[in-house]
Amino acid sequence: MADIENILHNEDDLNNEQLIKYLEGKLSEEERHAIEKQMAASSFTNDAIEGLQSIANKKDINLYVDELNRQLHQYTHKHQKKKSKRAIKHLDWIILSIIIVILLCVLGYYVINLHKQNKQPDKTEIKR
Amino acid sequence: MNHDKFAHISDNELLERFYTGHNNEWLGILLQRYTLMLLGTCMKYLKNTDEAKDAVQQVFLKTITELHKYKVDYFKSWLYMIARNHCLMLLRDKNIHIPVEENTYLEDHTTDKAELMEKDYTLTIMEASIEELSTEQKTCVTLFYLQKRSYNEIVETTGYTLMQVKSHIQNGKRNLKLLVEKKMKNN
Numbered sequence: 001m002a003d004i005e006n007i008l009h010n011e012d013d014l015n016n017e018q019l020i021k022y023l024e025g026k027l028s029e030e031e032r033h034a035i036e037k038q039m040a041a042s043s044f045t046n047d048a049i050e051g052l053q054s055i056a057n058k059k060d061i062n063l064y065v066d067e068l069n070r071q072l073h074q075y076t077h078k079h080q081k082k083k084s085k086r087a088i089k090h091l092d093w094i095i096l097s098i099i100i101v102i103l104l105c106v107l108g109y110y111v112i113n114l115h116k117q118n119k120q121p122d123k124t125e126i127k128r
Numbered sequence: 129m130n131h132d133k134f135a136h137i138s139d140n141e142l143l144e145r146f147y148t149g150h151n152n153e154w155l156g157i158l159l160q161r162y163t164l165m166l167l168g169t170c171m172k173y174l175k176n177t178d179e180a181k182d183a184v185q186q187v188f189l190k191t192i193t194e195l196h197k198y199k200v201d202y203f204k205s206w207l208y209m210i211a212r213n214h215c216l217m218l219l220r221d222k223n224i225h226i227p228v229e230e231n232t233y234l235e236d237h238t239t240d241k242a243e244l245m246e247k248d249y250t251l252t253i254m255e256a257s258i259e260e261l262s263t264e265q266k267t268c269v270t271l272f273y274l275q276k277r278s279y280n281e282i283v284e285t286t287g288y289t290l291m292q293v294k295s296h297i298q299n300g301k302r303n304l305k306l307l308v309e310k311k312m313k314n315n
Contacts, residue, residue: 044165072163
């Protein structure tokens with residue numbers, strides 16, 4: 001009876017390994033039916049399997065997928081590297097600004113001190 | 129990142145993690161789950177491995193760019209829409225004729241899979257509705273869903289082609305859904 005309800009229930013989560021085995025005809029009757037039920041429930045799964053079936057040498061599929069995943073890895077990491085580089089650049093400017101402010105303070109202190117020292121001999125001369 | 133150790137994390141959770149920190153590596157793990165299906169989908173429309181591989185790369189880039197701009201709730205359906213529309217656009221640019229049933233750009237809407245199951249369908253309505261399907265659809269739906277026969281077995285039993293079997297199952301399922309919905313409304 002539950003089978004009747006299953007007609008309108010859309011299966012989900014297709015395992016890539018199972019999919020490859022389905023393409024290679026290495027699945028049991030039950031497993032094959034489970035995949036075909038997912039095909040009937042999802043256009044994505046149906047299109048994907050029909051497309052993969054058109055690739056003559058099934059062993060090439062894994063090579064193509066590995067190649068695409070390597071490319072994907074580059075895309076996601078390149079964007080991330082750019083982001084962190086930008087963050088480092090921001091940090092550089094903050095540190096540089098702090099150093100300049102400290103240098104200005106030190107310089108100011110010396111100038112004021114020098115000015116004070118230059119003024120002191122004048123006062124003793126006046127006292128005499 | 130070692131992707132196998134994230135196998136227990138659902139698509140939705142990976143997407144949430146990406147949206148929280150906008151770290152593309154989460155997106156990489158998520159997209160990698162669909163590389164095979166994207167390759168198959170692009171192959172179905174473009175019928176050329178090199179073009180299909182290029183198209184998958186374009187879909188990756190588009191996904192990375194678009195997901196930074198707005199929030200997607202149903203990633204799998206959305207990704208399929210992006211891939212299919214990209215392939216149809218490529219075919220149109222090349223002035224290649226596309227069959228009518230495949231010639232519709234998908235819109236970004238979620239599938240109604242959960243909604244249907246949430247409703248409490250009575251089995252009697254379902255059984256009665258199956259009887260109202262056309263003979264071909266009734267035969268294919270019954271063999272496929274109730275007798276759990278594979279596509280090839282149905283082809284052998286009925287004498288229909290594989291395309292016809294798939295079509296009768298798809299259309300039968302859609303009509304069944306409409307019939308049940310209509311009956312539920314009337315009740």
